[in-house]
Amino acid sequence: MMIALLLVVAVALLTSVHWYVWRRTVRDVSAPGSRWRRSGTVLLVVLPLLSVGALVGGRAFPLAVERWFAWPGYLWLAVLLYLVLALLVGEAVRPLLNRLLRRGPGSPEPVPADVAVPAASAGTGASEPVSESVSGPAPTPVAGGPVDPSRRLLVARGVAVAAGGAALAVVGNGAYGVLRGPRLKQVTVPLAKLPRRAHGYRIAVVSDIHLGPILGRSHTQRIVDTINRVQPDLITIVGDLVDGSVPDLGPAAEPLAQLRARDGAYFVTGNHEYFSGAAPWVEFVRSLGVHPLENARTELAHFDLAGVNDLAGTAEGHGPDFDRALGDRDRSRVAVMLSHQPVTVYESVRHGVDLQLSGHTHGGQLWPGNYLAELANPTVAGLERYGDTELYVTRGAGAWGPPVRVGAPSDITVVTLASRQA
Template identity: 65%
Template sequence: MVVFLLVLIVVLALLGAVHWYVWRRLVRDVTTRGSLPRRLGTVAVVVLPLLSFAALGSSRAGAPFVIQQAVAWPGFLWLALLLYVTLALAVGEAARPALRAWLARRDARAAVPATAAAPATAPVPVLVPEAAPAAETPAEPAEPQPAPAEPAGPAPAEVSRRLFVSRVVGGTAAAVAAGTVGYGAYGVLRGPRIKRVTVPLAKVPRAAHGYRIAVVSDIHLGPILGRAHTQRIVDAINSTQPDLIAVVGDLVDGTVENLGSAAEPLARLRARHGSFFVTGNHEYFSGADAWVDHVRELGLRPLRNERLEIAAGFDLAGVDDIAGESEGQGPDFVRALGDRDRARAAVLLAHQPIVVHDAVRHGVDLQLSGHTHGGQLWPGNYLAELANPTVAGLERYGDTQLYVSRGAGAWGPPVRVGAPSDITLVQLASKQA
C-alpha cells in the first residue's frame, strides 16, 4: 500500500509538472495578461485533466454508462494530445534560441540610420569680430547631472520577438499534436486492416497445409468503441474466409449490461471450424464469468485451460489470462496441455505474450497472443518492450513460435500512432507439403 501511494504521488506530481509546462508554453507565453484567451486556456488546462481522471475511473466507480460515454471522448483524447503536444514543445525548445537570434539580426539590419548613407558636407566658416576681453570671474561649479536611468525591462523589440517566437513554436506544436492525434483516431475508427502471416510448423500434416486462422485481439468495446466497431471487425474477418477464428482476449472494457449489445455482431462470425475465445486481463476488470457466458451465447467457444483436436490435424488449446489468478482462474498449462500427444502440433491461444516460456516447456508449436497493442502510442512501444518478450509480429523461442497481434481496437485514447490496428490471417505451412 505504501509503495502504491508513493507511485501515485510521483505520477500526480509528474502530470502536474507536464500540465504546468504546457500551460506556460501554450497559454501564458502566447497571450497577454488578463485577456480572454489566457483565461480560457487556463480553464482548459484545469478542466481537461479532471475529465481524463473521470474517464479512467468512471467505469470502475460504477458511474452510469451515459456518464462514462460523456467523459470518455474529451478525457481520453486529451491524454493523447497531452503526450504529443508535450513532445512537440520539447522539440521546439531547441528552435527557440535560433529563431530569436535570426529575428534580432534581421531587426538590426533594418535599423541602420538613414543618415549613414548621406555624404558628409564640410562646415562653412563664419567670421565673428573679436570681443574685448572680459574681466575674469570665478567659474561657477557645474551642477551634477543625473545618471542615465537603467532600463526597467526588456526593450519593446525584444518583447515583440519573444511573443512572436512563442506563438510560432506553440502554434506549430499544437498543430502537429492535433494532426497526429486526428490521424491516429481516424485509423482506429476506420477499423483494422488485414495482415497475412505464413507460419511453417514441422508437425503440421500435409492436410493442414494452408490452414487459415483469423487472429483478433484487444477489440476493447467500451464507452467509445461500440457496436459499429464490432461490425467492422466481423465484416473484415469474414471477408478472409478463415478456417478458424481466434479471439485472444481484451474484448471489452465494461459490463455485459452496458456492452452486451455492442458485442452481438460477433454472432455473425463464420469459419469452417468455428470461433474460439480466451480471456484477457480486461475481462477480469469487467466480470469475466459473465462475459464468458455471453460470448458462448453468441456462438463462440471459450477455451478455459482446455484443449481440443482440430480435424485438420493439430491441437488447439486456450488458457485463462494471468489476471485471473486473483480470482483463482489463472492459466493452467498442465490442465490444458499436460496429457496431449506431442507428436501432434499444438496451437495455443493466450492473451499475454509473457506466458510463452510456459508454452515452451509444454511443447507448444505456435502461441497466438495480443495484449501489447504494439505500443499503441509511439514511443509507448519502447515501454511495452520492457514488459513483453515480443511487442508485435512473429518470433521464435526455442521450438515455440510466438505471434503477437497489435490488436483491433484501442484502450484509453481511441488513437494509434506508429502501431496500426490489425486482424491477422495466420496461414499454417506444413513442411511435408
C-alpha cells in the same frame, strides 16, 4: 503505501506537465487578463479533470454518463502526449529563431576599421576628418542588442501554434485509423509437424477489441464483417474483448454471433475481462456461439487447439494452467496455444507448443509507447521464434483509453499454416 506513493508521483508529474503546457501555450503567448489567457487557463484545468473522469468513469458512472467523459478526456491525453513532445522540439528551435531575429532593422551597422570617422573640434562644433587609421585586425561586427519583445512574442506564438497543429494532426490521423476499423494482415507460419493435408490452413486472429464507452456495436460489426469476408478455417479471439460489464456492453458484443468459420470461433480471457467480471463474459460469449477455452484444449482435424486463462486471473484462483490445458496430449501433433499475454511463451516452450497466438501489447499503441512495451513483453508485435515455439503477437483490433493509434496500426491477422512436408 506503495499505491499511495505512486498516486502522488503520478499527480505531481501530470501537474508539472500541464503547468509546462500552460506556460508555453498560454502565458508566453498572451497578455495578462486577455481573453486567450483566461480561456486557455480554464481549458488546462477542465481537460485534465475530464481525463480523470474518463479513467475512473467505469467504476463511478453509468455507461451513458461515462461516454461524456471518455471522448474529451481520453482524446486530451493523446493530444497532451504529442503536444508536449512537439513543444520539447520547439525548445531546440526557439533559440535559433531568437538569434535570427536578434538584429532588427533599426540596429546600427558596424563601422569598418579603415573608414575615416568624423571628430568634433573643440569649441566650434566643427568637425574634420581624422586621417589616422586604426592599426591591427578589423573588429568583429557585433549583433544587435536583446530581442525586441514583440519578436520574442512572435517566436513564442509560432512555436505554440506549430506544436498544437502537429499534435492535433497526429492525434486526428491516429483516431481515424482506429474508428475506421482494423485492416487485414497476412502472416505465414511454417510448422515442422503440420501434416501436408493441412498446408494452407488459415486462422483469423483478433485481439484487444476493447468494447467500452467509445468503441461499441458498430466497431464489433466491422470486425465481424472483415473476418467473414476472408472465410478463414478457424477464428480465434485472444482476450481483452471488453472494458465493462455484460449488462452494459453485451449488446455491443452481440455481432460476434455472426462469425463464420469451418472449425468455429474460440475465445480466451485477457486481463481486462478480469477487471470487468470474467465469468459472466465467458458465459455470454458462449451464448453467442463462440467457444471459450478456459485452461482447456480441443482436438481439431489437423492439430490441437489449446487456450489458457489470462495471468490477471491468478488473483482470483483462475490463472493460466498449462499442465491442465496440455497434459496427456499426443506430442506428435501440432499444438496451437491461445494466450493473451506474450510473456507466457516461456511456458509454451516448456510444454512443447508449436505456435502461440497472443495480443495484449497493442504494438505500443501510441509511439513511443512501443519502447515501454518492449520492457514488459518478449515480443511487442509480429512473429518471433523461441526455442521450438513460434510466437505471433497481433497489435489488436481496438484501442484502450484514447481511441488513437500512432505507429501501431490496428489489425486482424490471418495466420496461414505451412507444412514443411508440402
